[in-house]
Amino acid sequence: MASVTDPAAPAAAPATPPSGVGQIAADAQSPEMTDGFHLVIDALKLNGIDTIFGLPGIPITDLTRKAQAAGLRVISFRHEQNAGYAASIAGFMTQRPGICLTVSAPGFLNGLTALANATTNCFPMILISGSSEREVVDLQQGDYEEMDQLAIAKPLCKAAFRVLHAEDIGVGIARAIRAAVSGRPGGVYLDLPAKLFPQAVEAEAGRKSLIKVVDPAPRQIPAQDAVQRALELLKGAKRPLILLGKGAAYAQADADIRALVERTGIPYLPMSMAKGLLPDTHEQSAAAARSYVLPAADVVMLIGARLNWLLSHGKGKTWGGKGSKDWGGQKFIQVDISPQEADSNVRIDAPVVGDIGSCVSALLAGIGPGWAKPPADWLGAIAERRNKNVAKMAETLARNPSPMNFHSALNVVRDIVKANPDAMLVNEGANALDFTRSIVDMYKPRKRLDVGTWGVMGIGMGFSVAAAVMSGQPVIAIEGDSAFGFSGMEVETICRYNLPVCVVILNNNGVYRGDEVNPTGGRDPSPLVFVKGARYEMLMEAFGGVGVKATTPAELRRAMEDAIASRRPTLVNAVIDEGAGTESGRITALNPTAKKK
Numbered sequence: 001m002a003s004v005t006d007p008a009a010p011a012a013a014p015a016t017p018p019s020g021v022g023q024i025a026a027d028a029q030s031p032e033m034t035d036g037f038h039l040v041i042d043a044l045k046l047n048g049i050d051t052i053f054g055l056p057g058i059p060i061t062d063l064t065r066k067a068q069a070a071g072l073r074v075i076s077f078r079h080e081q082n083a084g085y086a087a088s089i090a091g092f093m094t095q096r097p098g099i100c101l102t103v104s105a106p107g108f109l110n111g112l113t114a115l116a117n118a119t120t121n122c123f124p125m126i127l128i129s130g131s132s133e134r135e136v137v138d139l140q141q142g143d144y145e146e147m148d149q150l151a152i153a154k155p156l157c158k159a160a161f162r163v164l165h166a167e168d169i170g171v172g173i174a175r176a177i178r179a180a181v182s183g184r185p186g187g188v189y190l191d192l193p194a195k196l197f198p199q200a201v202e203a204e205a206g207r208k209s210l211i212k213v214v215d216p217a218p219r220q221i222p223a224q225d226a227v228q229r230a231l232e233l234l235k236g237a238k239r240p241l242i243l244l245g246k247g248a249a250y251a252q253a254d255a256d257i258r259a260l261v262e263r264t265g266i267p268y269l270p271m272s273m274a275k276g277l278l279p280d281t282h283e284q285s286a287a288a289a290r291s292y293v294l295p296a297a298d299v300v301m302l303i304g305a306r307l308n309w310l311l312s313h314g315k316g317k318t319w320g321g322k323g324s325k326d327w328g329g330q331k332f333i334q335v336d337i338s339p340q341e342a343d344s345n346v347r348i349d350a351p352v353v354g355d356i357g358s359c360v361s362a363l364l365a366g367i368g369p370g371w372a373k374p375p376a377d378w379l380g381a382i383a384e385r386r387n388k389n390v391a392k393m394a395e396t397l398a399r400n401p402s403p404m405n406f407h408s409a410l411n412v413v414r415d416i417v418k419a420n421p422d423a424m425l426v427n428e429g430a431n432a433l434d435f436t437r438s439i440v441d442m443y444k445p446r447k448r449l450d451v452g453t454w455g456v457m458g459i460g461m462g463f464s465v466a467a468a469v470m471s472g473q474p475v476i477a478i479e480g481d482s483a484f485g486f487s488g489m490e491v492e493t494i495c496r497y498n499l500p501v502c503v504v505i506l507n508n509n510g511v512y513r514g515d516e517v518n519p520t521g522g523r524d525p526s527p528l529v530f531v532k533g534a535r536y537e538m539l540m541e542a543f544g545g546v547g548v549k550a551t552t553p554a555e556l557r558r559a560m561e562d563a564i565a566s567r568r569p570t571l572v573n574a575v576i577d578e579g580a581g582t583e584s585g586r587i588t589a590l591n592p593t594a595k596k597k
């Protein structure tokens with residue numbers, strides 16, 4: 001059977017099929033016919049999708065083989081959740097839906113966490129899962145991996161579709177792509193029952209059934225009066241602030257966003273994945289004066305950032321409110337593609353609804369040449385706090401305690417990232433996350449990938465694989481030792497595909513820290529600690545990569561420099577003080593604790 005969109009594809013298949021792939025040889029015998037397998041592959045290729053992340057098994061094993069034979073890059077993982085995270089972050093990086101392919105029931109469920117996380121983070125992703133026989137599933141007669149996957153996926157994603165007939169594959173994939181990338185991006189589930197794949201269709205009819213999606217994420221132009229309202233508010237501000245979120249990073253409107261910040265002269269704060277949109281060393285960055293600017297600002301323009309828990313819901317003490325739920329008195333402008341986002345936590349005085357590219361260019365057009373910079377006392381007060389905090393941090397970073405702590409280890413990472421601004425940085429953990437975010441400056445857009453809106457552990461190795469595959473750049477993954485454990489087996493994947501990933505585990509022997517003890521004095525360790533002296537670097541060596549144990553900043557520096565230069569898969573077990581770190585990092589207060597009598 002022929003690939004219907006790419007006449008070169010069958011020729012690219014090996015002349016002598018490897019043993020166990022006999023079906024591929026039969027493909028050449030009836031060139032006038034195609035089937036469900038090929039229509040799925042052709043529909044993806046037709047829409048510019050060149051990479052699939054997944055894990056093979058019934059009923060999608062052949063789909064992975066045929067996709068590879070047809071020239072798609074198929075990256076096969078050890079657990080579907082990691083493949084799902086990889087797909088979701090590929091979506092964030094490229095504005096094209098990342099594809100994750102799984103088997104039915106358990107494989108589907110393993111991928112579902114990543115799909116839900118993608119939806120929560122506004123990352124475009126399509127989870128394609130094979131499913132069991134519909135008739136048996138619907139009568140609950142006990143099929144192999146039986147599960148009503150479509151019903152389970154629906155509440156956790158932006159849209160969910162099932163395709164029963166090969167003729168509908170084109171429509172199914174077109175709808176999935178549109179749903180994933182248009183408007184607010186998100187996760188889409190596509191259910192492909194086993195019976196769909198072998199269905200034969202005449203090649204010509206198959207070709208005609210496919211859809212090349214035209215303008216999958218149409219621009220959404222903001223209303224002129226909404227833009228004017230926002231500019232009026234901004235113009236009257238005494239202490240304005242711009243907040244850039246990961247929606248701004250996603251939008252790839254980098255030059256205009258920078259122009260807006262620089263031409264208005266307004267100080268800005270980047271949310272973690274918006275770091276690098278402007279270099280963190282930019283003089284208008286107020287990141288080092290965050291706790292001063294949030295309560296002090298009078299007008300705040302949010303660009304692609306939600307007022308969720310990460311911004312204390314726009315109220316309370318963080319924003320200068322008297323009590324924990326009191327409004328601090330700020331007026332908000334919110335630039336967002338979702339018309340429902342405004343007023344979700346506090347009043348938004350000037351919503352600007354549209355895609356960030358169009359909104360920012362409309363704002364730029366509106367400010368014109370004669371825009372007055374913010375009052376000097378506001379800028380001066382910020383500069384004073386920033387300089388003080390930067391000097392204090394420099395002092396802390398310069399210390400060289402033994403054992404290493406987060407600061408002395410991250411001082412090295414900071415230098416390495418500065419020397420390699422194109423490298424991708426993946427980051428998860430609690431303290432390992434918070435300290436890296438504040439210490440390691442980013443210089444370019446979309447280089448920092450982290451736990452996002454949910455603060456989810458487990459994104460580490462999936463994100464690292466996708467970052468390497470999609471960008472071709474070296475990847476540095478800064479991991480808490482607990483965080484790493486969620487996806488650690490994927491070091492084999494990193495070695496198998498020989499990806500330039502340098503994993504650095506900030507190893508303090510436990511969740512948050514490693515010095516807790518069982519209060520009963522019993523045999524079991526505390527629920528928060530791990531094996532002491534664990535040799536994580538040997539995991540990487542087990543699969544042919546480079547493993548290094550580093551106990552000093554100098555050892556860590558050498559190992560990271562070697563990893564970047566050699567592009568070999570590397571894992572550095574950076575042993576730090578097991579007493580370093582606090583519970584939940586900077587969000588200790590979110591831990592419910594019993595009221596003290």
Ligand code: ADP
Nearest residue numbers: 184245246247251271304305306336337355356
């Ligand atoms: P952060 O965690 O960095 O604060 P959020 O994930 O909370 O960012 O917010 C991202 C916001 O960006 C979402 O409200 C989403 O609707 C919006 N968004 C995503 N892509 C675009 C786009 N292309 N144009 C406009 N808004 C976008």
Ligand code: TZD
Nearest residue numbers: 429430431432455456457480481482483511512
């Ligand atoms: N499970 C999932 C999926 N996500 C989570 N966020 C958690 C559990 C809870 N959790 C955190 O919020 S951070 C963290 C867990 C288990 C790990 C912290 O330990 P670490 O980092 O070793 O990764 P630090 O640097 O020692 O704090």
